[in-house]
Amino acid sequence: xxxxxxxxxxxxxxxxxxxxxxxxxxxxxxxxxxxxxxxxxxxxxxxxxxxxxxxxxxxxxxxxxxxxxxxxxxxxxxxxxxxxxxxxxxxxxxxxxxxxxxxxxxxxxxxxxxxxxxxxxxxxxxxxxxxxxxxxxxxxxxxxxxxxxxxxxxxxxxxxxxxxxxxxxxxxxxxxxxxxxxxxxxxxxxxxxxxxxxx
Amino acid sequence: xxxxxxxxxxxxxxxxxxxxxxxxxxxxxxxxxxxxxxxxxxxxxxxxxxxxxxxxxxxxxxxxxxxxxxxxxxxxxxxxxxxxxxxxxxxxxxxxxxxxxxxxxxxxxxxxxxxxxxxx
Numbered sequence: 001x002x003x004x005x006x007x008x009x010x011x012x013x014x015x016x017x018x019x020x021x022x023x024x025x026x027x028x029x030x031x032x033x034x035x036x037x038x039x040x041x042x043x044x045x046x047x048x049x050x051x052x053x054x055x056x057x058x059x060x061x062x063x064x065x066x067x068x069x070x071x072x073x074x075x076x077x078x079x080x081x082x083x084x085x086x087x088x089x090x091x092x093x094x095x096x097x098x099x100x101x102x103x104x105x106x107x108x109x110x111x112x113x114x115x116x117x118x119x120x121x122x123x124x125x126x127x128x129x130x131x132x133x134x135x136x137x138x139x140x141x142x143x144x145x146x147x148x149x150x151x152x153x154x155x156x157x158x159x160x161x162x163x164x165x166x167x168x169x170x171x172x173x174x175x176x177x178x179x180x181x182x183x184x185x186x187x188x189x190x191x192x193x194x195x196x197x198x199x
Numbered sequence: 200x201x202x203x204x205x206x207x208x209x210x211x212x213x214x215x216x217x218x219x220x221x222x223x224x225x226x227x228x229x230x231x232x233x234x235x236x237x238x239x240x241x242x243x244x245x246x247x248x249x250x251x252x253x254x255x256x257x258x259x260x261x262x263x264x265x266x267x268x269x270x271x272x273x274x275x276x277x278x279x280x281x282x283x284x285x286x287x288x289x290x291x292x293x294x295x296x297x298x299x300x301x302x303x304x305x306x307x308x309x310x311x312x313x314x315x316x317x318x319x
Contacts, residue, residue, distance in 0.1 A: 013274050017227040019298040020281060021234060023290045029243065035233035042236070043229070106254045108272070117232070123272045159247045 042117050048187035050081050051114035051164065055190065056182035058091075059169045069093055072164060081113040089114070092155060093166045094192075099146055101139065101192030102155050102163040103131045109157035111164050115187055122191065132156075142193050155192075165192040172198040228273035235280045244283055252279035 024030045054076055058065040068075035072089035076082070089111050092100040104110065105128050110118040121127050130138045135152045139145075146152065155163040167189040173181060188194035223229040239246045256279040260270040285292050 013231075013271075013277055014225070014227040015299050015302045016281070016295065017231050017234075017277055019295055019302060020277075020284070020290070021230055022298060023294060024234060024238075024284070027289065029241070029289065030234060030237045034237050035230060038236045038240070039229045039233045042232075043223070107250060107257055108253070109250065120272070159250045 042112060046113060047116035048114075048185075048190065049182070050076075050079075050116075051111070051187070051190045052182040052185035053079060054081070054114060054164075055166060055185045055196075056178045058166055059181055060178045065166075068166070076114060083113050088159070088161050089164055090155075090161045091164050091166050092153070094168045096168065097149060098151050098153060099139075099192065100153050100155060100163070100165045101131060101135055102157055102165060103128055104157040105129070105132060106156075106158070109159060109162055111162045114164055115190060119187070139193060142188075144194055165190050167192075167196045170196050170198040223273070224271075228276075231273050231277040231280060235276065238280075238284070243289070244287060249279065249283060252283045255279070256282065 021030070021032070021035070025032060054068065057079065058068050064075065064078075067078075068091050072091040073082075073087055075091075076089055092102075094100055104122075108118050108123045110122065127138070132154055135154050136146060139152070155161075157163050167185065169181070170184070173184070176184075184196050184199055186194055186196070189196045223232070235249055238244060239249055253276060256275045257270070260275060281292075281295070284290055285295075
């Protein structure tokens with residue numbers, strides 16, 4: 001999406017960003033290595049694999065599933081996942097007749113510790129408006145065709161509630177281990193724009 | 200017509216389908232992200248305050264023109280960050296403007312824009 005015009009009030013974000021960082025460093029508020037650390041952590045270390053581990057555990061461990069649905073934040077902490085944007089995680093469970101999909105209509109609230117940083121499409125105004133207005137059509141365009149008897153519930157994330165979808169476990173995966181199951185779970189499935197396939 | 204209406208059923212705005220695109224398109228986007236995350240982590244502001252600033256910043260730019268968003272996401276992110284650090288008195292807009300102007304005067308070989316109208 002590099003062809004979007006730059007906003008009029010920020011003709012040169014690059015220099016302005018650089019200047020702000022220089023001033024914050026000069027004030028002793030941040031240091032560049034600390035920024036490197038945050039960036040690296042969220043780009044490289046934290047990603048959808050964390051969320052996939054949560055999903056796989058919920059599939060094989062009914063007690064964990066119960067705790068996860070009761071208090072998402074506490075249950076994901078059990079697996080060591082927390083931190084910024086990791087509070088107020090609410091897990092919503094797909095069933096054969098109910099499909100959940102997550103959006104943040106106002107900005108881009110997203111469960112970072114479970115999924116990493118949001119993909120571009122999640123922040124795109126087209127996704128943010130259309131998933132509310134015509135979720136079935138949009139999901140179809142994104143490759144997820146849902147049967148007419150499947151109800152769709154759209155969840156609007158905010159600073160108070162960050163939603164996370166527990167997808168349906170695909171048929172034919174009864175013999176897989178928790179680790180093998182985790183490999184099947186995609187980020188898109190945990191946002192609710194894809195289904196998990198048996199591999 | 201609002202952007203929401205423009206992005207109706209006939210919208211041709213495509214959505215990426217892959218599961219592995221880059222999170223940041225340009226390095227400055229990652230720095231803007233890192234500053235907000237670091238300042239919140241240090242308790243300089245609450246994450247919810249940044250979130251509110253981001254909502255305001257994005258709302259200012261919607262709707263866009265011709266069915267296309269008129270902003271880039273991390274520009275809005277940075278505008279939210281700048282507004283918040285100025286509001287908290289950590290820096291002033293004037294000193295930021297001054298430093299940006301200084302950067303523009305850096306010798307060739309550095310990144311610079313052409314605010315004085317010269318071409319080369």
